[in-house]
Amino acid sequence: MSDTATDRHTATGESLDAFRAQARAWLAANLERRDPAAAGRLRGMDHKTKEGIEAERAIQRKLFEGGYAGITWPTDYGGQGLTAAHQRAFDEEARDYRLPDFGVAGGTTFGVCARTMLAHASPAFLARHIPRILRGEELWVQFFSEPGAGSDLAGITTRATRDGDRWILNGSKIWSSGAYYADYGMCLARTNWDVPKHRGLTWFAVKIDQPGVTVQPVREINGDAEFCQEFFDDVELTDDDVIGEVDHGWTVAQTMLVFERGAGAESPPRTPPVPGPLAPDLVALARRLGRAKDPVARQAIARAHVNDFVQAQLGRRIGGLIRAGAGDGAGLASYGKLAAGTMGALRARLAMEIGRGGALVWDEGDVAGMTPALNYLNGRIMAIAGGTNEMQRNGIGERVL
Amino acid sequence: MSDTATDRHTATGESLDAFRAQARAWLAANLERRDPAAAGRLRGMDHKTKEGIEAERAIQRKLFEGGYAGITWPTDYGGQGLTAAHQRAFDEEARDYRLPDFGVAGGTTFGVCARTMLAHASPAFLARHIPRILRGEELWVQFFSEPGAGSDLAGITTRATRDGDRWILNGSKIWSSGAYYADYGMCLARTNWDVPKHRGLTWFAVKIDQPGVTVQPVREINGDAEFCQEFFDDVELTDDDVIGEVDHGWTVAQTMLVFERGAGAESPPRTPPVPGPLAPDLVALARRLGRAKDPVARQAIARAHVNDFVQAQLGRRIGGLIRAGAGDGAGLASYGKLAAGTMGALRARLAMEIGRGGALVWDEGDVAGMTPALNYLNGRIMAIAGGTNEMQRNGIGERVL
Amino acid sequence: MIGVVDLDLDLTEDQELFRQTTARFIEASCPLTEVRALMDTSTGLGDGYLRQAAELGWFAMLLPEEHGGGSISGEGVRDAAIVAEERGRGLQPGPFVPMNVVGFALGHQGSEEQKSKVLPALAAGEATATWVLAGPEGDWRPGSAVRAAERAGSFELSGTAGLVQDAHVADWLLVTAGSDAGLTQFLVPTSAPGVHVEPQRSLDLTRRFCRVRFERVEAGPADVVGEVGGADDAVERQLRLAVVLLVAESVGAMDADFQMTLEYAKARTAFGRPIGSFQAVKHQLADTSLALEASKAVAAAAIRAVQDDRPEAGEVASIAKAYVGDAGIDLAQNCWQVFGGIGYTWDHDQHLYLRRLTTDASLYGEPSWHRERICAIHDL
Amino acid sequence: MIGVVDLDLDLTEDQELFRQTTARFIEASCPLTEVRALMDTSTGLGDGYLRQAAELGWFAMLLPEEHGGGSISGEGVRDAAIVAEERGRGLQPGPFVPMNVVGFALGHQGSEEQKSKVLPALAAGEATATWVLAGPEGDWRPGSAVRAAERAGSFELSGTAGLVQDAHVADWLLVTAGSDAGLTQFLVPTSAPGVHVEPQRSLDLTRRFCRVRFERVEAGPADVVGEVGGADDAVERQLRLAVVLLVAESVGAMDADFQMTLEYAKARTAFGRPIGSFQAVKHQLADTSLALEASKAVAAAAIRAVQDDRPEAGEVASIAKAYVGDAGIDLAQNCWQVFGGIGYTWDHDQHLYLRRLTTDASLYGEPSWHRERICAIHDL
16 A cells, blocks of 8 residues: 555645645656547447556556555555545646556446445455555456346346355356456356345456456457456355355445446546537538538537537536435436437437448548447447446336436 | 118119219219318317208218218118228219318217227117218217226226116216217226226217216317317116127227227228328428528428328338238237327427427417417327327237237 | 426525525416416416516616616526526516516616616516517527618618517517617617517417517617627627526426426326336336436536636527427427326416427527537537 | 238239249348358459349349340339348348449440440349449439540540449449539440549448549440430439339348347346336337338338339439438337347347448438438429
């Protein structure tokens, strides 16, 4: 744990302004500037490798050593124990720097798994894993859905069987994004068959490179293979690997779903109520194809821009409602997920309507040319992954209304 | 019964061409020409009265006496016993003549009630009522939905209780279109409380002006009152009034629903696969408001025109499938009803989008000015009345797919 | 359902109290039964309603203090939006939006004479004003409806405007007119010769709209509001204000319609269960409540942007109008479908919300007009 | 599900037999496993596929008898639509639509020399032809992509065309070009100097599209198809034909995708029940099948109108294209949602249908282009 760093910030009760100034100086001295021309991440054109990820781990380690990893996380586990305001200040200062890019597993590790662990795992477990996560030594993915159980948690059949003081894991998981380069899977398994189906589930930490674990990438329709399927063949686990209480995995899963729906962030993205540039991808497309002055295309562009802004503002509102305890957190979080799932699919389709025939074809290697098609193929990810639109509607209908 | 007329057409085995020529001559000699400038029926501006309907009954009587009422219906009950081709020939010849306009009760009488009776009622019942219907002496409406039971047939609580050789009817019905000027209601009542809910139902003929029947118009949002609610207070019925078998009203209701969904017509509307004029109401609106050259308005106009044509062609296809016995009739008929329920609501809304602010206001008495608003207010009738969109989706999902 | 239904989550205590007072006033002075009764009257407004509302500050919030103005929190736009939301919820009649726009315009652009002549009376609800902007066909481009011809320092106003709310009870008209010099605004009394106010029928039964014809109406230099030919910026600010207040009214109406529908879905049974428990209805309600929550979120952003006079305020207002305009109609249509036949009856309030929200969608620019405006703001 | 899936309900016995033969040929020679294998090959077409298909008459149905033409029923368009529907169902590769259009055009407009040189080879599948119409940005206005400059009786073709299906394997190009005299068509060999065929990548993996650049390509008077400057009517007929055959392919693909989805919804369980028994899924499938049935209905009307060369054929074709284009995407998107994650995997066929139907929507004019065309047909 980085006691020095922690001391530096909190033991002295330092002010937000001082923190910000210090972060600014540290960033300038330690990190590279981000290439402003670097394109945003385009799923289907951003394949990670185990080797490539090492450079990212090094940056994360620097952050940790500088005292800027886990800014709001408890000091007991290597975090800085500071406030959300500190996190925002750091985020603002760090905007133009090259931060670690762990791909999709990064969001899962820091945004979903670690936060779920902090809410439910034992102190010993946290002391073992959280510092390693903060140092960039452990990337985590979720081993959650199964080939035969997508939306239905109660249908989980991957099982961990007690054998002396060990647990023996067998079964299969799917849709674990980035498992092929990650270190651990946070795995939901059935541990008790004698209780109602939604009970008797337990979460385990599964080291991905241990014997009995096979990871097989699932080729996606965009040609990439970010999702994986895993097969567990008598994988040995111990009580130390249990996250939360045995047979109470359902409760843990509910917490995880809130984080997964992108809500309840510790450090809520301070989305300013300022619209971004007019749907830049769609404007570029319309200009490239000579449709920028076409009233029908302009309606589609503005529609996307309106929805982009509305979605961001909805996120602010829902985050505020959850923090204010205005309703069931998981249910409220479904609003954000459903908005992403519906507006995302619409937006991908609007691009094809703007691009019409011109967006259907491109020259080999022409990234701008293929982007609308690739986005179109990714257009339903948010409508399906992490709980379908239908599940979110159930959540809203049953938990909020 | 009009034996003379029947003889004239069929006993002589007359040809279609001869029938057509005869009909043409008869129409020219007996009916008035239709005023081509007369506007189509606009719900909310077409209030019938008991007195006004007498003129229509007179025209219907003429048709009957001429041998042109119930062209395909059995000769035993005053029909002509001819083929659907004869009916089509007559319809084509009669297009430009002023036929009886019984308002919504006309369609219910001839298109739904009488056809359901012909399928299920006893010969004695048919002999009593069908000739009177054909002579224009009986207009029928449905006493079907109840204030507490809309889509749910099994929830019917209007009851007919056995009392010696009579039935005593109590309860209430609603959404009976045109009951305030009709003669009879075809009424679904519970006759047995000891069997599962969807059984134990029976259909009765209820004379509207008999003691114990109160008809109360329901004012609609368009300002008109075409729908009615009825209250039955110890209304006396006899076995002669029963339609179909006692306690087997469910079966009769299924037949009725097919007719109500506008499908399975004896004389299928020979919709030619020729598009009509470009959505005339919307073009008129766009022209009036100076938007005829606006590309966004033009898209909306064409969208409505496309849907109009598609809906007609779908009707042809579904009618053909039902006649070919290609599937469950009631389920297939739901396609037509659902198309009307979804495309109708969309079309009403497209008009408001074309008209924007200009369609929201009009001068007192300006029919063209108020038409888009009135259509908008009527836009969900087909989505709700006679089985909601949701019921049609259930029907398709459960009976067809 | 989410307990908080306010437009934003950070009302001050004073503002929250103001909201409650406003709601109580509406419930006491003009509940839906009264709104229905007013539909059949010639003015569409209850006696004394505007004066009583003025006592609560409805028409003072955007005026300078020296002319009778002032708002609860000092944030006039937000306070006015609180009133607007409650008004929408209760489908309140009367020219709340246009009177506030006229007051705001005069407060910023009017001459001292205009201010002292009109503003105290507006603030007290003793005089009524409305805004003449759109053409009778629903063209909201400023200057498209009325034309001002300059003749030796004076002006002659000609043209026909439409969708002028409550002009039939207005004392003053703020006329946005095109002229050779550019956009120019005038304050003219409704009684001026050549001004013809023609009340029309409308889809909305809870507000009144008029066509206003200008037949060579004389206007002197003292009737000009602001600079001759230089009103572009002022009109833009008026439009933003009108848009966000109208959006707040819409959101209030949406919330009320949805709550009414939700209660019905829980109480009404079919096939032995509440209809809201059927997945088809449950999902439709979920989608509808998403549209409602999103509308609240974007409305709050727009109100704040206009309150703070941010550079992007015009764009955010248009975004809110484009989204809420469509969402309001979606919501009313979905609620109607859940109500089924009962929603088609005159005596049920559902159609009043449908009419109001459909009208709101086009007032001060229909969604497609605002979408085009957004593209233009971004120089596309 | 409805048993009959044909485009219309009144196929003759011969036509029904022809449909079955076609389906069997596709299943035997190019099932989906083969379609997938061809995605990675350079031509995208199996050896001998076109020749075998030609034996079934695929490229002869719209040709004059004296040049190797003829169809089963004598109704060439309907027979071709039967093939097209089966092709769509099986996501068949190859230039079926453009070859038939070129054959049809030459049969009606070509010189005797052109006919005898090209048509028998097309009918036998021994030569391949395609149609050059759209610009590379997807502009389908005839004459917008290639320009013909007249020089002393000869022509020079210049410009860049796009979305030219299978030009990389074509022997002949039918080029629709603009010129000072008006729309003019040319038949040029792909090997002509100055013709540059550039295969592109595309959303659709089952068909290939090329950009074709014309750099001062020489064309003599004998290369002109029809009248110089007088091709408007011929091009209109070609477009109608292309549209209805493509619509038939789309309907076949829609039907296959929907059947696959329906089976999945019945077999896949969640929460202990088939997912298709949940009302949300059941209703989505009902809406989707309505779109499918409506597509079949309007496609049948369009095919018949073009077959019978009715005055309204152009309009009905555009109506069908506008409706089916959107409905095809709706259907594929809805099916994807029912499949959930499995539909996002490369090895599942769902995405092949999504790609195909999305591409179909824009080929030969996207829905909004056809809607605008419909307005123009009605002189709006």
